[in-house]
Amino acid sequence: MFLPNRHALHRQPLDEADAETVGIAGADTVERFLACRNNHLTPPLHALPALAGELGLGTLHVKDEGFRLGLGSFKALGGAYAVFRLVLEEASKRLGRPVDVGDLDRPEVRSVAATMTVACATDGNHGRSVAQGAELVGAKAAIFVHAGVSDGRVAAIACYGAEMIRVDGNYDDSVRQAARVAAEKGWTVVSDTSWPGYERIPGLVMQGYTAIVREALGQISEPPTHVFVQAGVGGIAAAVAGHLAIVLGEARPVFTVVEPARAACVFGAAKAGHPIKITHGEATVMAMLECYEASPVAWRVLARVADAFMTVDEDEAIAVMRRLARPAGNDPAIVAGESGGVGLAGLIRAMADHKAELGLDATSRVLVVNTEGATDPHRYAELVGMSPADVLAGNVLSGATP
Structure with a gap:
């Protein structure tokens, strides 16, 4: 499925609050927080001239x-970024003085x-980040996982x-159960999706993702003309597209949102003109993107700055995993998990x-994002026919830059 953005708000300026979330000052804050992380290294930007x-x-x-x-x-x-921000805000309030990431x-x-x-x-990855952030600052974490989350991903959290x-x-x-139980127990929900009355924290989560596009623009010689980014509830797509629109203005690239055909909630929002709950059918192999209702905050951004919406099928996602591995x-060989290469699958389609x-x-000049590596190594090996370690070892043997 393919749908150009025909929303009345397309190419209109972002709402002030959304521009603040995904804008330059927000990205500056994220960068400052990342600099304080002991294991922070800027991930690489790979050129793929043969595939191009x-x-x-x-x-x-x-x-x-x-x-x-x-x-x-x-x-x-x-x-983790949202957890840090929330802890610092609570500490500032209780201690009666400003406290910062340091x-x-x-x-x-x-x-x-x-x-x-x-x-x-969580489907797996967001929960790991929240749990890691809580552990780093000394808070507790309660992570709700649905029936489709593998035991390996549960153990990793x-x-x-x-x-x-x-x-x-x-x-x-x-999502609904986490919100209900948290309200009963006085816990703070750190969700990557939003709902009426709950927008600020998902906005902080989205703000964290602006680091991806800021780094990419600094690693590339010319800005891209086209960007393809996958979506679950829409957070990363909105963060990347929104930041590009603010930084590059009218010179921003053509931006396409890519989803699994079996879980295309952002596509559904684009077709309806607003977020809707789509029908849940057969599960998708793209497990980290298996969401059935777009985040209203993310949609508000994408309605303005996404140029097209499309879907890919199961075999296309798996084919890209295998192509990147070989x-x-x-x-260079790239380890992309089941959801990691979906933007590239969209480009190929x-x-x-x-x-x-x-x-x-x-x-x-096209930019895509490998959003995850082998977050479930056993499943990765089943689908690709190689272990993640063997894929990366191929770079060493060939002399390619990993």
Whole structure:
């Protein structure tokens, strides 16, 4: 499915609050917080000239979030950042003085954090980030996981000391349960999706993701002409598209949102003109994108700055995982999880079916984001036929830059 953005708000300025969330000052704050993380390294931006040539593009770059902050996903940027901000705000209130990120290890701040419990629902990656953030600041975490979350992903979250709570149903069911239980117990919900009356914290999570596009623009010689980014509830797509619109203005790239055909809630919002709950059918292999209702905050941004919405099928996502693991020419091998290469899958489909509509040609400079590495290594090996370690070892043997 493919749909140009026909919303009346398309290419209109962002709301003031949204511009503040995904704008330059917000990205500055995220950068300052990242500088205080002990394991922060800027993830690479890979050039794939062989694949670009095959597709008939000028250049193709992949921003690789597969090793971000030791969590293997772009979500490492959002949940933990929001937890840090919330702890500092509560500590400032209780201590009666401003405290900043450099104060997070002070005993009086950790004493405040120890009284706080943060909660969220997750498909896997967001929960890891929230749990890691809570552990780093000395807070407690309660993470709600639905029936489709693998045992491997549950274990990866639990290792940060979080209380794990299983929920029947899908991701949206776990979101509702997390909100209900947190309200009863006085916990703070740190969700990456929003709902009426609950927008600021998901905005902080989105703000964390602006680091991706800020870094990418600093790593590339010319700004991209086209960007393809995948969406679950829409947070990363909104953060990237919104920041590009603010920084580049009228020179911003053509931005396409890509989703699984089986869980296309942002596409559904684009078709209806507002967020709707789409029907839950057969599960998608793109597990981190299996969401059935777009975040209103993310949609508010995407309605203005996304140019097109499209879906890809199960086999296309798996094919991209395998292609990135076994590249042509001197392209580096990239470990992309089931949801990681979906933006690239969208680009490949677009080059076959929608080149004219998107203005894609031999001069196009395209940016995509590998949003996750092998966050479930066993599942990755099943789908790709190689372990993540063997894929990366191929770079060493070939001399490609990993």
